[in-house]
Amino acid sequence: MTTPSGTSSPPSPPGRPGPSRRGLIVFAWLWVGLPLAYGIYELVRKATQLFTG
Amino acid sequence: MSPPLAPTGWSRWLVPPAALSVHLSIGQAYAWSVFKPPLESALGLSGTQSALPFQLGIVMLGLSAAFGGTLVERNGPRWAMTVALCCFSSGFLLSALGAATEQYWLIVLGYGFVGGIGLGIGYISPVSTLIKWFPDRPGMATGIAIMGFGGGALIASPWSAQMLESFGADPSGIALAFLVHGLTYAVFMSLGVLLVRVPRPDSRPTPSGPSPIEGVQVSARNAVRTPQFWCLWVVLCMNVTAGIGILEKAAPMITDFFADTDTPVSVSAAAGFVALLSAANMAGRIGWSSTSDLIGRKNIYRLYLGVGAVMYLLITQFGDSSKPLFIICALVILSFYGGGFATIPAYLKDLFGTYQVGAIHGRLLTAWSTAGVLGPLIVNWVADSQEEAGKHGAGLYGLSLTIMIGLLVVGFVANELVRPVHPRHHIPAPREAADDDTVRDQQSA
Numbered sequence: 001m002t003t004p005s006g007t008s009s010p011p012s013p014p015g016r017p018g019p020s021r022r023g024l025i026v027f028a029w030l031w032v033g034l035p036l037a038y039g040i041y042e043l044v045r046k047a048t049q050l051f052t053g
Numbered sequence: 054m055s056p057p058l059a060p061t062g063w064s065r066w067l068v069p070p071a072a073l074s075v076h077l078s079i080g081q082a083y084a085w086s087v088f089k090p091p092l093e094s095a096l097g098l099s100g101t102q103s104a105l106p107f108q109l110g111i112v113m114l115g116l117s118a119a120f121g122g123t124l125v126e127r128n129g130p131r132w133a134m135t136v137a138l139c140c141f142s143s144g145f146l147l148s149a150l151g152a153a154t155e156q157y158w159l160i161v162l163g164y165g166f167v168g169g170i171g172l173g174i175g176y177i178s179p180v181s182t183l184i185k186w187f188p189d190r191p192g193m194a195t196g197i198a199i200m201g202f203g204g205g206a207l208i209a210s211p212w213s214a215q216m217l218e219s220f221g222a223d224p225s226g227i228a229l230a231f232l233v234h235g236l237t238y239a240v241f242m243s244l245g246v247l248l249v250r251v252p253r254p255d256s257r258p259t260p261s262g263p264s265p266i267e268g269v270q271v272s273a274r275n276a277v278r279t280p281q282f283w284c285l286w287v288v289l290c291m292n293v294t295a296g297i298g299i300l301e302k303a304a305p306m307i308t309d310f311f312a313d314t315d316t317p318v319s320v321s322a323a324a325g326f327v328a329l330l331s332a333a334n335m336a337g338r339i340g341w342s343s344t345s346d347l348i349g350r351k352n353i354y355r356l357y358l359g360v361g362a363v364m365y366l367l368i369t370q371f372g373d374s375s376k377p378l379f380i381i382c383a384l385v386i387l388s389f390y391g392g393g394f395a396t397i398p399a400y401l402k403d404l405f406g407t408y409q410v411g412a413i414h415g416r417l418l419t420a421w422s423t424a425g426v427l428g429p430l431i432v433n434w435v436a437d438s439q440e441e442a443g444k445h446g447a448g449l450y451g452l453s454l455t456i457m458i459g460l461l462v463v464g465f466v467a468n469e470l471v472r473p474v475h476p477r478h479h480i481p482a483p484r485e486a487a488d489d490d491t492v493r494d495q496q497s498a
Contacts, residue, residue: 031070032077035077036201039207046324046325050323050325050328051325
């Protein structure tokens with residue numbers, strides 16, 4: 001099988017990532033997860049004012 | 054542009070981050086209020102004028118989702134995400150030009166009109182693809198994406214505020230902030246464009262799970278002619294209106310409810326309450342939508358609408374006597390508000406199949422636009438009239454909360470009326486269609 005970058009990798013069962021894609025999955029989730037974590041952190045900081053303010 | 058087919062071994066877990074990169078970006082729309090005060094002081098605008106870009110953006114979201122849905126289905130998610138990226142980012146760039154030249158109409162045109170098209174196309178862009186990749190857990194899949202729309206404001210709100218603080222709230226500072234927003238969102242959303250893939254029609258995303266194209270299939274054109282579509286339209290509209298009933302007045306409401314008690318709520322505590330409501334809204338999107346995969350879509354809407362009405366009733370009866378009760382009820386209502394948004398694509402998939410679910414979802418979002426107008430209108434009008442009538446404290450909100458209970462009951466009844474779609478609306482299965490073609494060929498030969 002051929003990956004989008006043109007390199008070969010062994011076939012994997014559908015829905016399960018091939019070995020070369022695990023890094024991509026981690027990168028993609030970090031890409032969206034880090035900004036979201038920042039947003040949630042700021043939200044929690046503000047929400048605590050309900051109990052301390 | 055043909056839809057980008059996934060190569061063999063492509064992981065379906067790459068699709069939710071692709072969807073999130075778009076939804077976390079376009080969710081910025083709900084943080085528009087950060088730009089309002091600087092724009093008002095820098096360009097001499099009134100509060101109503103400074104809200105125009107946001108309002109036009111939401112109108113364009115509804116219109117472009119409703120009218121662009123079929124194009125999104127035809128051209129695929131990569132095309133849709135590219136359009137969303139171009140429109141949303143260039144909306145900011147036009148706004149930067151508008152702020153720099155102090156031409157406010159350019160900000161309205163850029164952020165509201167052009168950016169609003171990006172909002173609508175971006176909102177529906179991953180829905181159909183996610184449902185096809187996760188036929189076994191459509192509620193969870195769409196819940197992740199639509200949670201992102203809620204999360205977008207959480208990120209943008211402090212980020213934009215810090216940027217304005219650094220660049221200054223004068224026209225050039227605002228222009229620079231718009232420019233940075235446009236460029237950053239273009240880079241951030243490009244992940245979605247590059248990663249998104251549709252499953253091959255003959256593939257099964259999970260070895261033992263259902264195929265993405267199994268079951269009933271109804272076109273968007275036929276779907277809007279069914280009573281099921283309009284029942285769901287009413288369900289969504291009522292659920293959203295009820296949620297807005299709390300959201301619109303959250304800070305003054307908690308302050309007024311406990312104004313005459315021993316423990317009044319301060320301004321900063323009220324801001325904390327609003328933040329907590331946002332958290333409940335976001336958690337509801339992923340939590341309740343995932344739960345709908347286990348207990349069924351009709352049951353989860355019974356919960357949103359039925360228990361939601363009970364929560365409102367508890368607030369009207371006992372809200373001013375117990376702060377924890379008031380807070381818990383409001384949080385539950387907001388979690389149902391978010392859940393209602395996130396579960397509706399999976400409900401549509403159950404009724405109409407995956408064939409044009411994104412386009413059908415786009416058309417259903419007109420219920421959101423309607424609720425966006427209806428909700429604030431009811432709440433503000435009732436609050437003003439109660440104030441004129443000399444009421445104060447919790448008494449200001451009694452009538453509007455009772456109206457919200459009525460709306461939820463209407464939504465509950467509409468949900469009860471939802472039945473499977475009549476077969477006359479189904480599109481022929483591929484084999485039947487092939488047989489029809491063969492017969493036609495033989496007849497013409």
